[in-house]
Amino acid sequence: MLNWDVQEVRRYKDKPFTFKETLDLTKEMKTRSEDVLSITPVKVDGQLFNDHGLVISDVKVETTLTVPSTRSLLPVELPINIRINEAYNIDNVDDEDLEDYNVVIPIDDDNPTINVYESIIDNILLSIPSKVLTKKEEKENIMPSGKNWSVISEEEYKKQHEEEHVNPEFAKLKNLFNDDKKK
Numbered sequence: 001m002l003n004w005d006v007q008e009v010r011r012y013k014d015k016p017f018t019f020k021e022t023l024d025l026t027k028e029m030k031t032r033s034e035d036v037l038s039i040t041p042v043k044v045d046g047q048l049f050n051d052h053g054l055v056i057s058d059v060k061v062e063t064t065l066t067v068p069s070t071r072s073l074l075p076v077e078l079p080i081n082i083r084i085n086e087a088y089n090i091d092n093v094d095d096e097d098l099e100d101y102n103v104v105i106p107i108d109d110d111n112p113t114i115n116v117y118e119s120i121i122d123n124i125l126l127s128i129p130s131k132v133l134t135k136k137e138e139k140e141n142i143m144p145s146g147k148n149w150s151v152i153s154e155e156e157y158k159k160q161h162e163e164e165h166v167n168p169e170f171a172k173l174k175n176l177f178n179d180d181k182k183k
Contacts, residue, residue: 002044002117006090006107009048009055009114016047019116028121029065035128037075038066044120046084053091054104059084061120070132071151072144078132084123088114 046059143151
């Protein structure tokens with residue numbers, strides 16, 4: 001399942017090795033992250049290219065995750081549409097020749113396989129933003145609250161903090177010397 005022996009991919013010298021699959025990653029995603037409540041079937045469409053001792057992957061991934069809102073913990077559907085480009089170093093190409101690639105994955109000589117499956121799972125998890133809000137929370141800027149507590153924005157906190165710093169007794173003294181100047 002989206003794992004190929006290096007020798008199998010080497011046979012495609014002049015043309016790309018193409019693949020298209022739909023995966024059920026529910027178990028893997030829930031195991032790897034407690035934040036994943038559910039995931040729709042993952043549509044994968046990709047190609048592997050041989051390029052001077054490297055295998056270059058170009059993979060499109062499309063799915064929808066359900067994750068909790070970072071504000072209220074309500075479920076939020078998060079559409080994921082990503083493109084993964086990685087280079088697999090199958091012939092131990094020198095580091096100097098790899099500078100053009102962002103991600104280079106060395107292939108173990110004991111187990112010479114190209115594992116696109118794990119890459120898909122990793123990249124889906126990496127695409128989950130740190131701030132996830134429901135549409136209503138985003139539109140209305142709703143903050144959670146409860147009995148005797150509420151969450152406030154940074155701006156509200158700064159405003160309250162400035163107001164608290166002004167002691168009303170000292171505020172009265174501030175104008176005390178203004179009367180002397182009038183005389």
